Amino acid sequence: MNRFWKWTVGIFGVLFLAAFTLLSFMAGSPKDAFGMVRYALPHMHRGTLKVGSDAPDARIVALDGVSRFHIRERTHERPLVLVFGSFT
Amino acid sequence: MTVYVREAHPTDEWQMKSNVKDDVCYAQPKTLEQRVAIANDFTKRFKFPLPFGIDDMSNAANDAYAAWPERIYIIDESGHIAYRGGMGPFNYKPEEAREWLAARYGAVKHEAPKSPADAAPASATRAAAPTPAPTAAVK
Numbered sequence: 001m002n003r004f005w006k007w008t009v010g011i012f013g014v015l016f017l018a019a020f021t022l023l024s025f026m027a028g029s030p031k032d033a034f035g036m037v038r039y040a041l042p043h044m045h046r047g048t049l050k051v052g053s054d055a056p057d058a059r060i061v062a063l064d065g066v067s068r069f070h071i072r073e074r075t076h077e078r079p080l081v082l083v084f085g086s087f088t
Numbered sequence: 089m090t091v092y093v094r095e096a097h098p099t100d101e102w103q104m105k106s107n108v109k110d111d112v113c114y115a116q117p118k119t120l121e122q123r124v125a126i127a128n129d130f131t132k133r134f135k136f137p138l139p140f141g142i143d144d145m146s147n148a149a150n151d152a153y154a155a156w157p158e159r160i161y162i163i164d165e166s167g168h169i170a171y172r173g174g175m176g177p178f179n180y181k182p183e184e185a186r187e188w189l190a191a192r193y194g195a196v197k198h199e200a201p202k203s204p205a206d207a208a209p210a211s212a213t214r215a216a217a218p219t220p221a222p223t224a225a226v227k
Contacts, residue, residue: 032102035103039102043157044157045175046175050172051168051170053169054168056153057152060091060141061120061144062141071163072167074089074139079165080162081161081185082162083158084091084150084161085093086095088103
């Protein structure tokens with residue numbers, strides 16, 4: 001391996017280590033950093049909706065697991081606060 | 089209205105210590121029945137009083153609103169996005185949504201939980217917090 005490649009690999013190694021350390025600090029631990037990269041980042045999207053966009057519709061399942069309704073059914077005449085989340 | 093989307097920290101993916109501490113340990117649902125069961129666990133455990141729905145297994149609502157892991161939107165009377173919250177968890181700011189509602193519809197005084205036992209775990213509290221709105225004006 002010539003000198004150029006040694007430096008290149010070394011610099012990328014240091015950058016990778018620095019990035020992983022920073023991510024570990026942000027996430028709480030190296031395990032959490034791995035979890036964030038492996039499971040969270042692929043599902044996180046900024047989205048294209050903007051203030052003023054038409055609110056998209058989607059079919060939602062009621063708590064009984066059988067009934068269905070649409071988000072836009074709930075948007076007539078009054079504003080609707082939509083809070084997305086999960087249990088964990 | 090609260091919409092349950094795919095789990096953020098299931099046991100078979102990125103489980104966090106706080107999930108164990110709060111006894112909120114679920115695998116990522118693979119079927120709608122499993123999602124419905126977890127959603128019902130949540131609403132029953134916290135006696136969740138607000139309108140509640142579940143994204144189906146196609147994740148249509150999640151995809152349409154880029155909702156995961158948590159996010160707030162306010163849709164106005166004409167069906168347009170009036171408020172678009174940031175991506176959770178770092179930019180999930182219920183207080184910002186509350187301020188937006190107060191500025192537009194007037195402030196409403198909310199009662200604090202009667203005891204710590206009434207309070208939901210962090211993620212659930214975050215999800216529930218912004219929903220109270222001027223009841224006469226907002227669903």
